[in-house]
Amino acid sequence: MRTGQPIEFLDFPESGILALNCDAGARSACLTALVGREGYIGWSALMEVRLSSHHIRAGGEGARLLRIEIARMLRLMHERPSLRVSLMRFVHSVMIQMNATIVSSKTDPVERRLARLILMHHDRANDGDICVTHQDLADMLVVRRASITDALHVMEGNQLIASSRNRLVMRNRPGLCLVAGDGYGVAEEHYSQYVAPLFAIR
Numbered sequence: 593m594r595t596g597q598p599i600e601f602l603d604f605p606e607s608g609i610l611a612l613n614c615d616a617g618a619r620s621a622c623l624t625a626l627v628g629r630e631g632y633i634g635w636s637a638l639m640e641v642r643l644s645s646h647h648i649r650a651g652g653e654g655a656r657l658l659r660i661e662i663a664r665m666l667r668l669m670h671e672r673p674s675l676r677v678s679l680m681r682f683v684h685s686v687m688i689q690m691n692a693t694i695v696s697s698k699t700d701p702v703e704r705r706l707a708r709l710i711l712m713h714h715d716r717a718n719d720g721d722i723c724v725t726h727q728d729l730a731d732m733l734v735v736r737r738a739s740i741t742d743a744l745h746v747m748e749g750n751q752l753i754a755s756s757r758n759r760l761v762m763r764n765r766p767g768l769c770l771v772a773g774d775g776y777g778v779a780e781e782h783y784s785q786y787v788a789p790l791f792a793i794r
Contacts, residue, residue, distance in 0.1 A: 593648040599637040601659045605629055608655025609716045611732065612646040622697070623709075623732035625689050628716025630783065630790060635683045637662045638669070651713075652723040652758060681786045689779035696775040697733075703743040705733050707772035710753065714762050715780065715790055722760040747771070 593599075603610075605628050612625040612633070624646065627633055633648060642662075669676040689712075696705050709732060713722045726744070730737040744755045752768045754761040762768070769776060784790045 593633075593644050593646070595644055595647050597644045599634045599642050599644055599662065601661055602632050602634040602637070602665050604632040604658040604660075606656045606658055607718050608653055609651040609713060610648055610655055611651065612648055613732075614646065622734045624693055625686050626712050626716060627686070630716065630788070631682045631686065632679075634662070635679070635686075638666065638679065652725065652728065653718070678787065682783070685779055685783040685787060688782050692775055692779055700773070700775055702733065702735055702739045703746060704771060704773055704775060706740060706743045707747070707752075707768050708776040709733065710760060710762075711765070711768055711772055711776050713760075714765070720762060722762075723758060724760060725758045 607629065610627045610633060611623055612627065614622060614624050634644075636642075636645060669679065692708075696708060700708075706729060709729060710722065713724060714720070717723075726737050726740045730740045733740070744753070744760075747753045747768070748755055750764075750767065752762075752764045752771065754763055780790050
């Protein structure tokens with residue numbers, strides 16, 4: 593889905609990871625949020641905003657989606673207030689994730705931002721391995737590919753991850769959380785408290 597495209601459905605990923613990117617015109621777009629099996633996309637249509645404000649793309653392995661028409665979901669939300677609450681709580685958790693992304697992009701070095709991004713992918717990965725290229729990571733963080741490669745080499749040297757051409761394997765998640773620092777965990781804790789245990793999706 594591209595920025596400005598009409599939203600006709602809510603899409604709930606069964607597998608795969610969707611990256612929401614802001615439209616930066618002639619400049620490089622940057623990642624604003626990740627959504628996997630813990631959530632859905634198209635939420636602005638539930639607020640009567642029917643045009644997408646993000647460019648949304650699936651990760652390297654693609655995504656399988658469950659789809660429901662907006663009108664049908666609005667009827668269900670009217671009939672079941674608890675459904676409305678759950679859907680809106682997820683939107684709030686995404687807003688917190690976006691806030692953390694903004695703060696991290698302004699204050700954190702590349703290695704810390706990259707650690708946070710890997711952890712977010714790992715939360716949503718189908719089998720624990722992360723299908724992503726160095727260039728994908730560079731594009732999401734709007735940094736040079738060489739900066740990503742250097743940071744991944746440091747993480748590998750510290751035995752936090754294993755990296756190949758298009759796949760990352762988590763070796764030491766607690767250690768990577770230490771590298772990510774305060775940039776990771778706030779949105780995840782909010783989701784776990786108000787929606788569902790985040791790691792139950794894996």
